[in-house]
Amino acid sequence: MHLRTLTLRGFKSFASATTLHFEPGINAVVGPNGSGKSNVVDALSWVMGEQGAKTLRGGNMADVIFAGTSSRPPLGRAEVSLTIDNSDGALPIEYTEVTISRTLFRAGGSEYAINGSSCRLLDVQELLSDTGMGREMHVIVGQGRLDSVLQATPEDRRGFIEEAAGVLKHRRRKDKAVRK
Ligand code: ATP
Numbered sequence: 001m002h003l004r005t006l007t008l009r010g011f012k013s014f015a016s017a018t019t020l021h022f023e024p025g026i027n028a029v030v031g032p033n034g035s036g037k038s039n040v041v042d043a044l045s046w047v048m049g050e051q052g053a054k055t056l057r058g059g060n061m062a063d064v065i066f067a068g069t070s071s072r073p074p075l076g077r078a079e080v081s082l083t084i085d086n087s088d089g090a091l092p093i094e095y096t097e098v099t100i101s102r103t104l105f106r107a108g109g110s111e112y113a114i115n116g117s118s119c120r121l122l123d124v125q126e127l128l129s130d131t132g133m134g135r136e137m138h139v140i141v142g143q144g145r146l147d148s149v150l151q152a153t154p155e156d157r158r159g160f161i162e163e164a165a166g167v168l169k170h171r172r173r174k175d176k177a178v179r180k
């Protein structure tokens with residue numbers, strides 16, 4: 001499984017539709033300060049269901065929508081689509097290519113879709129939950145976040161690894177069952 005493309009439309013500084021193409025292996029996004037590298041990483045978290053405006057470096061969720069510049073008016077919606085190569089079947093879905101999309105409207109309301117069919121946030125989370133991607137993920141380490149990983153307690157560090165390995169879901173289920 002690997003990321004194939006990421007398309008941003010009205011997301012943060014990407015007012016016009018912009019598609020990034022990824023190859024298997026290591027990919028690098030380079031550019032001058034303020035050119036939007038971190039915004040690309042934010043878009044990746046966002047399309048996979050990130051709910052925390054702070055994690056996305058904003059005050060509230062609408063801050064992900066292109067806010068306008070001196071030469072360009074603000075936009076009414078942000079849209080991000082992520083296409084994943086699933087030819088190894090790592091995602092539990094019968095498609096060799098899977099596109100996850102998320103749209104947020106300034107007027108309120110948001111939408112998720114998997115391969116063009118609208119779905120719930122939960123469906124996106126379930127789809128990604130065994131891959132080490134998605135919700136509460138620790139596979140994306142933001143600028144300045146490295147310190148908190150390095151200085152984490154052994155328990156926290158185990159949590160990071162368990163999340164990335166896809167074990168945490170089972171631990172949560174077990175804890176819930178034991179509490180009953
Ligand atoms: P650095 O190398 O300093 O880390 P970077 O390439 O990671 O820079 P980003 O943080 O991705 O840069 O981009 C910051 C730019 O994105 C700023 O110019 C900021 O004004 C712009 N930006 C953020 N949110 C929005 C928005 N909603 N609308 C328009 N522009 C935005």
Ligand code: MG
Nearest residue numbers: 037038039143
């Ligand atoms: Mg940055």
